[in-house]
Amino acid sequence: MRFENRAVPIVLAAVLIDTIGFGIVLPVLPALIVRLGRVGIDDATRIAGYMLVAFAVAQFFAGPVLGTLSDRFGRRPVLIASMLAFGADYALMALAPTLAWLFLGRAIAGAAGAVYGPASSVIADVTPVEKRSAAFGYMNAAFGIGFIIGPALGGVLAGFGPRAPFIAAAVLALGNAAVMVALMPESLARAHRRPFRWRDAHIVGAFKPLFKTGNAAPLLLATVMWMLANMVYPTTWAFWATIRFHWSPGAVGWSLAYVGLVTAIVQIFVIAPTIGRIGDRGALIVGLLCAITGFLAFAFVQVGWQVYVIMLPAALQGFVAPALKGLLSRRIGPTQQGALQGGLGSMSSVASVISPFLMTQALAAGVERGFPGGAFLLAASFAVIALGIVVWTVLQPVPPTTGAVAEA
Incomplete structure (x- = not known):
């Protein structure tokens, strides 16, 4: 594959390494909570849920701040600072003497994890609009591959103790920062920078420029619906597969690895040529149709091998997120890309809190009625709403706006 600027592969490698570092700690987090909190595994599960909320809340507030800072000072210093914060945070968690320190570490990780906004902004800065969605797809692929490698590596390192993966994650993050310092160019030209204002550094301020363009609000609503729908996989897959097919943890793990592999193949090899042929909007509609079909099929599937x-x-639902990002990024100028991507990160953090609750409740309600596919029906409903919004938006004319890139 060819990239328009050498900053892109560096950012993709950074996302990959950062996600590996995040995934490394997942296998040992329950054991560390049990040890530090002197609680049973049931209570540890609840505590881990509270930590997820702390992570998401921190990311919600930090996303627009980091994005707006990157619009002011450039992407490079913000990315480097975030990687340094990640490294320090994992080192802190490796040495954490109490649960309170773990919570502090998760909050710091959430704030530093908002770095995906500036990372996406690098792609928006240096990639032509017609190739932008494909580049966002590569970023999603790096994220997915990292989540395949990270937990597997964490499981191996867990043999050296529950704190060993945190040390490894700290080393990865600090090494990532060093590579950025040495090799990464700045992608935001000084002419495109703007002053930092706290009134813009929140989710409403991040999206304010979009509301000056046609049909942006419906696209944002479609994005929210998609974020809620797509969370059905990480939230309920393991429980659903265990209940529906009586799979062992090993079988569940292999199925997740397969999902990650197929999704990554689509992101790397299929998105770019498809968008080149049918455009962002066409790819978005195809992706949502495939997602709805998949959700419904999983809801009613009868035999385990059919899942594969x-x-x-x-997996063609992998078109959806990059195409939505691409369409939204076209609607504003280069001075606002960081704020936009940070705002999208905040929306994702909200979805990561709301959707797990909705999906698990739908799964439980369905199981009580002898139908384990309730969560996938709910996901299909969200995706249908997103598709309806997108189709309606496509039929509406987009008036020209100052500073935004005209949509092809």
Whole structure:
């Protein structure tokens, strides 16, 4: 694959390494909570849920701040500072003497994790609009591959103790920062920078420029619906597969690895040529149709091996997130890209709190009625709403706006 600027592969490698570092600690987090909190595994699960909320809340507030800072000072210093914060945070968690320190570490990780906004902004800065969605797809692929490698590596390192993966994650993050210092160019030209204002450094301020362009609000609503729908996989897959097919933890793990692999293949090899042929909007509609089909098929699937077949067309839902990002980024000028991407990160953090609750409740309600596919029906409903919004938006004319890139 060819990139328009050498900053892109560096950012993609940074996302990959950072996600590996995040995933490394997941296998040992329950044991560390049990040890530090002197609680049973049931209570540790609840505590881990509270930590997830702390992570998401910190990311919600930090996303627009980091994005707006990157619009003021450039992407490079913000990315480097975030990687340094990640490294310090994992080192802190490796040495944490109490649960309170772990909570502090998760909050810092959430704030530093908002770095995906500036990382996406690098892609928006240096990639032509017609290739931007494909580049966002590569970023999603790096994120997905990192979540395949990270937990597997964390499981191996867990043999050296529950704190060893945190040390490894700290080393990865600090090494990542060093590579950025040495090799990464700045992608935001000084002419495109703007003053930092706290009144812009929140989710409403981040999206304010979008509301000056046609049909931006419906696209944002479609994005929220998609974020809620797509969370069905990480939230309920393991429980659903265990209940529906009586799979062992090993079988669940292999199925997740397969999902990650197929999704990454789509992101790397399929998105770019498809968008080149049918455009962002066409790819978005195809992706949502495949997602809805996949959700419904998973809701009613009867035999375990069919899951692997269904995932092949369902993986084309990988078009959705990059196409939405691409369409939204076209609607504003270069001075606002950081704020936009930071705002999208905040929306994602909200979805990561709301959707797990909705999906798990739908799964439980369905199981009580003898139908384990309730969560996937709910996900299909969200995706249908997103598709309806997108189709309606496509039919509406987009008036020209100052500073925004005209949509092809």
